[in-house]
Amino acid sequence: MDEVPSDDDETPPRPAIIGAGTMGRNIAVASAAGNRPVTLFDVDEDALEEAEAEIRSTLETLVDRGVADTSDISTVRERVSYETELSAAVGDAPLIVEAVTEDRDVKASVYDDIERAAPTTATIASNTSSLSISELASSLAHPERFCGMHWFHPAHIVPTVEVVYGEQTTDKTVDTATDFLDSIGKDPVVVERDIPGFIANRIQSAMAREAWALLESGVASAEDIDRAVKGTFGFRLPTLGVFEKGDHSGLDIHHKVLTELLQDIDREQEPAAILSDLVEEGRHGVKTGRGVYDWSKVDLEQVMAERDQRLLDQLEVYHAARGPPDATGEPESNS
Known part of the structure; x- marks a missing residue:
């Protein structure tokens, strides 16, 4: 070439x-x-x-x-x-x-x-x-x-x-x-410190662990769990993140919610059995035609194009949300 x-x-x-x-x-x-x-x-x-x-x-x-x-x-x-x-x-x-x-x-x-x-x-x-x-x-x-x-x-x-x-x-x-x-x-x-998963994957994995636990226990369907994520805290994340959202809601409220919920949050050290079963069955997602969802009857090229279009729309929101350098409060020192 x-x-x-x-x-x-x-x-x-x-x-x-x-x-x-x-x-x-x-x-x-x-x-x-x-x-x-x-x-x-x-x-x-x-x-x-x-x-x-x-x-x-x-x-x-x-x-x-x-x-x-x-x-x-x-x-x-x-x-x-x-x-x-x-x-x-x-x-x-x-x-x-x-x-x-x-x-x-x-x-x-x-x-x-x-x-x-x-x-x-x-x-x-x-x-x-x-x-x-x-x-x-x-x-x-x-x-x-x-x-x-x-x-x-x-x-x-x-x-x-x-x-x-x-x-x-x-x-x-x-x-x-x-x-x-x-x-x-x-x-x-x-x-600044080399830890497994760095920042984003650690937080993302904690969320995924609880989502799979909810699916496995029958709390809701995969579709409704995804909708709950996309339409609630997922909707806010590009604008507020975690700590800024906590400040807006009130750290006293944030602390109370964590105190109540952390006792019940999933603590398993292995992936959920329902996820392991899907992997063993060869249902790896889009690349194999089936995962949690069935992708075998859709135009994958169109699916990917639509995904990228939605993400590009979100990119505009992300840049707008960042605003000028002084648009957000300065974090207090922990020292």
Whole structure:
């Protein structure tokens, strides 16, 4: 596959994305839509060709919605170049985002190859959603220039990215990652301690545990549980978050509700049996045609397009809700 030329000869070295799977190609879209040229690497040329076709389609949607910064789709597309040679992809990259499969050994092997080919000054970031940043960094010769960069699917739409310190990560490394995210219009959140699941997945998993427990115990149908989430606290979350909502409701009320409910909240240490049964039956969701819901008789391409349109609508609400920097109260110090 021929490499797409960069925007101009004075373009600074491109960040590199390693892995052209779903997350890798969506991160490439986010960069291109944010006016930042980037190189997408994969050893599989077929994967790159599939990625290029999907990136073209996705960028057209973003340009149509005014998310990308220009109406000239060819200009946006040309910001993504494609490489099957790792040395060409990372040889002068200031930032390398690894987005390969969620496997420690695979990632360690990739880091070994990256460190041999990349500049000694390059920041290396992993898009892991569950693996320890400190443990992953232990396979590198220079763990101080390694951090987590946890994107959320679909990465080209979801605005926030978690940037995670490992035990030896330097401030300069985190600054490089957050500067890149700022430059493409993302909203980086710095996770200062390397804990399992970081921030969002820990909170999301706590919610999911209770939702599955409610479904398993017959409290309500899956449809009604989803509706309850979407139309109540889920509706408020983009505007208020957790702690700001607590301040608006009154922390005394918040404290009383927690005091009453925490005794009854599910505390199981294993996934609910109903979820395990679905997985064992091969009902993995959209990708297999059935999960909690039956997706076998719908047009999945249309489903995904409609999902992205709804998320783009929410993105507008998210940006509007953030408002000017002084629009919300300043958190009190805990010291």
